[in-house]
Amino acid sequence: MNRKVPFMLSLLLIIVLGLVPLMSSAQTVPTPDDDTLVIAINGEPGSMDPAQVGGSTGGSNFRIMMHTFATLYELGQASGAIDPYLAHSFTVSEDGTEWTFHMHEGLTCDDGEALTAEDAAYSFNRMADPANGFTGNSAGFVVASTGFVEARADSELDVTIVARKPQNRAMRLGLYSEVLVHCKDSYEAMSFEEAARNVVGSGPYSLAEWVPGEYMSLKAVEGFGLRPQGFENLVWRFIPEPSTAVAEVITGNVDIYKEFPASQAEAIRNSGMAEARFFPGTTRTYIGFNLNPDAPFRVENPDDVGAQAIMRTDVRVALQYAIDTDAICENLLLTTCERATSLVNPSNADHPTLEPYPYDPAKAEELLDAAGYPRGDDGVRFSLEMPARRLTGAMAPEVVLATAQMLTDIGVQTEAIFQESGDWVAALITHDLGPLYFGRTGGSEWSAQYDMADIPGHEAGCGEAETNYTNWDNDFWCTGWDTLPSLTGDPEAERELEIAMLEEFYNDPPWIMLFAGPRTEAVSNRINYESRADYFITGYSATLKDDM
């Protein structure tokens, strides 16, 4: 045995030495340098197929694909702007159903294939074709929200997109700006499996390396003139744990990290490596009242006083006064935020004159007494459960618990129940979550109707419409929504109706309106970068500071 050990060690040494000439240069985890910008995101892309954007199958791919694929128009960096991109202009048919985009000349995809109107039409038709089975933002949200019928190439540079009916211009343009354009020949030659892993892009960056579970590295496309390319390389690192991502920022290994936990702002600032930014976001945070009469909690327990009480408008109005959003924002989110008056972001075209419900617990109690729900001997008027998820930022457990406590303080005993994300989403989509639920939903700064689209009209089922998670069945709202398309030629009348609908939402609230965002973003001190209020991170616009 003892004689074998030196022999084995010698053999191992010989093998190792023998391998030395074969050694290639070692792999490393990419770090920032003069040519490389590193962005951390919590999720990771599943598929990189441009027709499969966002949703369960996409994860974080939308943020990345905004760099590898271009769109006809683009949701701009500046608040509310929608800027020309692959198209320089557009015209709308008289009836408002056909939008023709006029594209730039000389565009190409990564593989050198010419990018023309035929490719743009193909991109829309491919993602919308049910036979392809795409889901997520484009195939689901854009198709349904615009009433997409088909896209066709009218000439080499003119593509027309046909919808069932007219729609608010900003809304439609914004939605079309979420469809990623890709080259027909390249994608027709690929199977779905191949398209999920290979990128033949049309944007300012091309895919250089994808290490699943770790990072994706993009390289600037030479000669792409439609957008800046501040860095030669963009690296997207997939870091699921927020504290770990913050540690990477502090140690200078990550340049941009959106949505860090507010409690870690001081650590970021003290590191001297990055700025900790707070700003109003477009994601709306709210407490939903589930009004679905067939929800399991209502059917299984018909005598549940709380579940019945929130069916009444006067009770829902009373509860608006119970939440001190200023205290939540200042103490838990470490910033100030503006309370919303409706489901439209305050930074968007919300109601021009309505004042947000103030924090006034005495009034809340008075209204509940008047509604016939006095405090019992134990101080409780009725009890409610409030399912929530364990997320960060405005959805952090401490925020959920604070709102539950504030409701409990006025005698509405509220129990926050933290669920696994999948269970929570499943119940939300089927309108079974509640009776209260703590939620958030994406919003915009460029169209009130985009924010209002969560609750569509009678044509889409009104209360039963899929995204109307509270099952709010308000005839004025739903009729109004169905009327809006007919008013696209008369912007004043259209706006007047929008305002009336928002007032209805305020007076018969299906949500306790909280606030938009707020968002946080850590940005390295070595770069110039303008934060966006929405979900996106436009890494291409970041540049190295002159003194770096």
Place this chain on the structure above:
Amino acid sequence: MHKYIIRRLLLTVVVVFGVTLLTFLSIHMAGDPTIFYISERASKEERLAARQRLGFDRPLHIQYLDFVVNLARGDTGTSLQHRVPAFDVVMERMPATLELTIGGFLLSTIVAFPIGVLAATRRGTMTDGTLMLGAMLGQSMPSFWLGLMFIMFFAVTLRWMPVSGHVPFIKPLLEGDAGLALANLPEAIRYLLMPMVAVSVYSISRNSRLIRSAVLEVLRQDYVVTARAKGLNERAVMMRHAIRNALIPIVTVLALQFAFLLNGVIVTETVFSWPGVGRLVFDAVSKRDVPLVMTAVVLLSFLFVGANLIADLMYGFLDPRIRLE
């Protein structure tokens, strides 16, 4: 011996069958996976069509039998999230998980052994008390907390270690690029160190206590007393008589420990952004990616059963009196 191995391999099939059945039922009990793979704006008709397209409209037993039949053919289906074969998705993450698990297993074994033996031989002394107190503390600390503390201290404060990430070693080896694997080795170890320690602290603590008990048990045996009476020095008594005989229960526990480490890597992989199967499965479960979850479970079950089989086979080497029939 051969008969035994064949019998165990057949039993493996039964175990995998049972595990997949339980996993399949639990993932479906959480609700219809279809809603995760359609637009939130989809109408009821679209939802039904998607359900049909994904095959979730069929009775559960048919879906499960389908899975089993396809599995026997080597087809585990296409991941709903990734839209590529689920087997490929799991296998590209498996090397990273194995690096972490094997690293953690080796570390916990190598460290726990001397601690356990030392504590046993110094029973009742300050050394024994200190080591066992440390073991108790180690068992009390959750690995995610420990991982975050390591990051704060060694990566952020001292800047000795990388915060997170992974440099592959096993993957290039499996791809036949030994040169790259070797070139990666120093960095691979540097990136592995903190997650490996975080994942193995619990095992080190538990194993050292078990090893201490096993060695103490053996030290009471007559043959150890006889060995001492013969005048053998303490080292010889420990090495030739005590430890060797204490190995059988220890090996059993170590094999189970390997499986335990496989489970434990989910949290550690998340904290250290380690691109392993644990993180993948966690994400797949929350998105109800049935084919991906099932594939990962099948592969991990094989690893689990394989570790136990190796432990069984080792009994024969450790104690020639044991014959595996």
